[in-house]
Amino acid sequence: xxxxxxxxxxxxxxxxxxxxxxxxxxxxxxxxxxxxxxxxxxxxxxxxxxxxxxxxxxxxxxxxxxxxxxxxxxxxxxxxxxxxxxxxxxxxxxxxxxxxxxxxxxxxxxxxxxxxxxxxxxxxxxxxxxxxxxxxxxxxxxxxxxxxxxxxxxxxxxxxxxxxxxxxxxxxxxxxxxxxxxxxxxxxxxxxxxxxxxxxxxxxxxxxxxxxxxxxxxxxxxxxxxxxxxxxxxxxxxxxxxxxxxxxxxxxxxxxxxxxxxxxxxxxxxxxxxxxxxxxxxxxxxxxxxxxxxxxxxxxxxxxxxxxxxxxxxxxxxxxxxxxxxxxxxxxxx
Numbered sequence: 001x002x003x004x005x006x007x008x009x010x011x012x013x014x015x016x017x018x019x020x021x022x023x024x025x026x027x028x029x030x031x032x033x034x035x036x037x038x039x040x041x042x043x044x045x046x047x048x049x050x051x052x053x054x055x056x057x058x059x060x061x062x063x064x065x066x067x068x069x070x071x072x073x074x075x076x077x078x079x080x081x082x083x084x085x086x087x088x089x090x091x092x093x094x095x096x097x098x099x100x101x102x103x104x105x106x107x108x109x110x111x112x113x114x115x116x117x118x119x120x121x122x123x124x125x126x127x128x129x130x131x132x133x134x135x136x137x138x139x140x141x142x143x144x145x146x147x148x149x150x151x152x153x154x155x156x157x158x159x160x161x162x163x164x165x166x167x168x169x170x171x172x173x174x175x176x177x178x179x180x181x182x183x184x185x186x187x188x189x190x191x192x193x194x195x196x197x198x199x200x201x202x203x204x205x206x207x208x209x210x211x212x213x214x215x216x217x218x219x220x221x222x223x224x225x226x227x228x229x230x231x232x233x234x235x236x237x238x239x240x241x242x243x244x245x246x247x248x249x250x251x252x253x254x255x256x257x258x259x260x261x262x263x264x265x266x267x268x269x270x271x272x273x274x275x276x277x278x279x280x281x282x283x284x285x286x287x288x289x290x291x292x293x294x295x296x297x298x299x300x301x302x303x304x305x306x307x308x309x310x311x312x313x314x315x316x317x318x319x320x321x322x323x324x325x326x327x328x329x330x331x332x333x334x
Contacts, residue, residue: 006042007147007171013046014147014167015061017115018054046167052125053148053165055111055118059103060146062110066103067133067144073099074134096134103130121243125151136160138172145172 009028016024029043049057059067073096080088104127111118118126128151132139135154139162142148147167154160166172 003168003170005039007168009043010046010147010167010171014049014054014057018049018051019115021048021054047149049149049167050125050151051116051118052122052129052151054116055107055122055126056129056143056148056151057146058110058114059107060144062113063106064144066106067140070099070103070130070133071137071140071144074137074140077134100127100130100134103127124239124243128153132160138162141172142166147171 013021013024013028025043025046025048029040073092077089077092077096080092104123107126108118108123129139129143129148132152132154133143134140135156136159139152139154139160142152142160142162142165145166148165149167150165152160152162152165162169162172
């Protein structure tokens with residue numbers, strides 16, 4: 001199957017207003033009767049996005065610059081984490097909060113311009129997806145593709161799970177970053193390897209409480225100063241569970257709408273076949289009636305032909321008798 005052709009069709013479909021997706025997908029599947037069956041089946045199988053994923057796709061279509069700003073912020077935050085720059089991380093964290101709030105407001109406006117207002121729950125899903133964009137380069141590529149079918153989330157540790165999140169996975173090229181997530185410990189220097197007593201003394205000094213000036217350990221200090229995310233409270237967990245449940249509800253509703261549309265299409269096809277069957281039956285009845293009339297006419301014509309033949313034979317005999325009488329009368333005069 002041609003992934004490029006499927007991607008081109010998908011990009012058009014996922015750029016449409018939310019309510020137009022189903023009808024447009026059906027039309028796209030029927031638009032190219034000469035296309036391979038695999039492509040037609042793949043177009044029909046394109047999933048309807050959740051409302052939150054659709055809102056993010058609208059950002060990719062109408063406000064790609066906002067997503068680019070978030071992706072750039074993510075690059076800068078990963079660079080600061082790799083160098084343990086605590087001051088930069090604090091500043092970038094403040095910038096992250098401001099950019100996320102502005103991006104969600106923009107997403108609301110874009111969605112409304114496209115004919116659908118998004119609720120606070122949907123806005124929270126959109127914000128989590130933008131947060132995943134910042135945290136992970138793969139998520140950034142997925143979000144900026146405009147082909148999301150479900151929202152994303154990041155836990156700050158593992159890479160974002162993109163399984164089933166993109167309509168055409170092959171259309172998303174995940175970049176390979178040159179920055180590690182955490183900085184590796186520096187290798188031992190020859191001086192340290194050559195002086196085991198000094199190394200042991202240094203380890204003991206590190207283990208003991210500091211009584212004088214602190215040692216110069218900028219990386220360790222940066223790690224300690226880096227703000228750690230607090231554990232979510234029970235209320236936050238409940239809200240997250242509620243958001244997931246509502247998202248699952250929306251996805252189920254979308255699937256139900258999809259199946260309902262398929263049912264309606266099948267119902268229309270059945271109705272069309274019923275009408276065609278009725279037309280054929282009516283035509284058959286008319287043909288049978290015409291055949292019956294033709295047979296009756298044939299029988300009547302055959303009967304008339306027989307009667308005419310008898311009349312002709314009778315007239316012929318009468319003519320012979322008349323001729324014989326004429327001959328007889330002629331012979332008598334002589």
